[in-house]
Amino acid sequence: MTATTSEPGLRPVQKSRYKRRSKGRGNFEMWSWVFMRGSGVLLLFLVFGHLFVNLMLGQGIHAIDFAFVAGKWSNPFWQVWDMLMLWLAELHGFNGVRTIINDYTEKDSTRWVLKTLLVVSALVVLVLGTLVIFTFDPCVDPGSTLSQCK
């Protein structure tokens, strides 16, 4: 089949100079599209689990205080759960808001200001959140009466 391309005006497909991808950006937008779907499905389980345990079980919202957080973060299971949820949710939201900024801003300067705010806020949330989960000390008060501190 490959030897029959002798008709004038026809070129083998391999020699086509048409390229779908723009140079430099790689497949970034395709991978961000894949990430939105994958992280979204994972977040469905992580967030519904978070809401069910914190708001539906026991005393619901009235049980939320320092002792409640201390009880959860004494367990590595909830530390890992919350860290995964933090990173996936923040990156998912970052990517979503980035798309919205690209869709609605017309001036380059407006887009630059909004994206700078977005990057700074995402860095604050990710760094602060991760530090808090893993440097948390349930017994920071020396007179603590929590069961983990005895």
Place this chain on the structure above:
Amino acid sequence: MWSWVAHRISGVLIFLFLFAHVLDTALVRVSPDAYNSIMDTYKNPVVGLGETGLVAAVTFHALNGLRVVAVDFWSKGPRHQRQMFWAVVIGFVVLFAPFAIRHLSIVFSH
């Protein structure tokens, strides 16, 4: 079209909440009293209604997100997108109604 608009609005709302939620939870690293005093200011009917609205936004965004995944990856997805919108509505009522009853009864009973 309207589910697309609602997906964007609910997404932005959840993103803004996440920012506040990480900052207020970070107070556990300041002191137990700092965290507890902020949590106490949240325990009133106005914030309780806000939490209920937030869970409504999360539930819709999650279920409609599954519909978006099905439209993108399931070969028959685009053809059934309208039926799947009604599945999102039914799933929303099934998940959100029990939550709203439980949460609002806790919020308004104290």
